[in-house]
Amino acid sequence: MPESFPDLEPVLQRHGRQADGLIEVLNHGQELYGYLGEPLLRHIARELRLPFSRVQGTASFYHLFRFTPPLRHSCLVCTGTACHVKGAGALLAVLAGEPLAERGIELGSVRCVGTCSGAPLVVVDGAVWNLQTSTALLAGLRRLEP
């Protein structure tokens, strides 16, 4: 995590450094730097003139904010209703037994990305992989660069 965050300046300005822009600023911060490390949160608190605890407390409320650096790849299994009905549980169970972290893949879940016609689906590095079976999914993940 760097010590200064010049790229955050435009979004801080867009919200006039007002407290109500906090979630927008956090979203952008995570987009830019991958995660919300303490130096970044402290910087945001200073810039918006908010107590650090308020910034940290707000960020921790929302599921999508993360406070540790991401691994090289991410695999999110959709656990929305359609994907559940179509077998997301089985995909998760298989993946849980794989040493994914060793291969730089972070396993997570998401509650519906709104393209349920592809159920069960996973989102790998932002791309949707539709109609997954555990065999196809494992093969696909194996093809990711370590």
Added chain:
Amino acid sequence: MSLCLRVCTAASCRSRGGEDLRQALAAVAGSSTVVKGVGCLGPCSEGPLLELETASGVGHPERQLFGNLPASDPAALAALARSLRACAENPKAPAPWQPPAGQALDLNHPFFRLQRRLVLKHCGRIDPESITEALAAGIYQQLQRVLEANDPAAVIELVRRSGLRGRGGAGYPTGLKWATVAKMPGHEKVVVCNADEGDPGAFMDRTVLEGDPHTLLEGMAIAAHAVGASRGFIYVRAEYPLAIARLRQAIHQAEQQGWLGTAIAGSRFNFEIALRVGAGAYVCGEETALIQSIEGKRGMPRPRPPYPAEQGVFGLPTLINNVETFANVPALLRLGVEAYGGGTKVFSLTGDVLRTGVIEVPMGTNLRTIVETMGGGAPQGRTIKAVQTGGPSGGCVPAQQLDTPVTYESLQALGTIMGSGGMVVMDDTTNMVDIARFFMAFSREESCGKCVPCRAGTVQLDNLLCRILERRANPADLEQLESLCVMVMDTSLCGLGQSAPKPVLSTLRHFRGDYLAMLSPEATP
């Protein structure tokens, strides 16, 4: 012959290569051929989809729809482009074109024929990234009319008379809500669009946001003029990156062309819209939590009253409506109350059903018509067991009751709700206790923790359901499950806790057998 090729580039087809298809077909574009990316064309399960409109100069243009087109195979894409070019160069009257790969979809199938597209009128027709196309299609004309007439009370009265009810789940009368906000004192008011679409299995709002963002902006501006607001927010979930990008672009275009900002269309009406992106908390779809989140705080619901109409964003009187509610308004104004009639409802049809996708049907259409006639029923060799509506706040309609018309009242009578429009079909292999547990786990995770009944109650209920699933529960546990459901429902602070037990109660009511089969009388707690 002139051709118009519409390739769906909304999220579902995009995930099946719709954007690659559009790019490959762009090579076909020429003097008589237009190629454009459009919003959802409907049957997502057959994506990527392409609509071909051919006009020979005489008679109406012919429309054909094609599905399962190639997307990643360069040779197949080249063959497709060649074939389309040949079709365009053919001077004769349009003979139905046959793609070298993929298949033609029958536009006379009930899936298309039984729809009534008011909200989705332009979705799949126009390029959502072009305000020029939006304007050519007539979007912003109703706003213009409203501004010229400058009679907010008449607009509110029209909305009230139409009987339009909120499409976000609770079904509150929209005209009444607008009238309440309009009556509030003060010059500063706010209009908020709830685009959080948190119910898993629901993607109607995404379809509107990606396919026709300008209609939403028009609806919001009309509402703002009616209630006297000059500031607007759209709160959209982070899981919809394409919708966010298209909204940003649409807002920018509307500002450039004077449909948002100051002195809109030469009138004295000012209205600006800011986009707020969520961060993955389901409870932020609840209106009081959403307001907190817009203000940059934790999305904690608070007791009502005061209602947002009295005290909303920054303490100002605030009108909150769902995406589809706003998107109904231009259609209503264009048609008038009479022709608008009972209106429509947009549904996303998914789960164990042959054809999945987005449909808009007249309000009151039978569930069976939607699921069996339009959706084609359960996959081969299986039968439908239930249809889930209303997401984590709703319930399951058993197969025997599919002849129910979808109206707010009839679904409520069955122990579920209309909800926002997610419809998940479940076949006979589904264990309904597992479904109840699925939703309870969801509510447990998404409870904000502010009130005890919801925070602790959902954990208890989840544990009980797990015990039943693991065949470690006895009949007394089932009784406890039921009484705890009632307690959580009656004492929770916000809609999340108040409705979290609904999927359990609904499955208990219609599928008690599934529960009883999993009890073991000897089990000791």
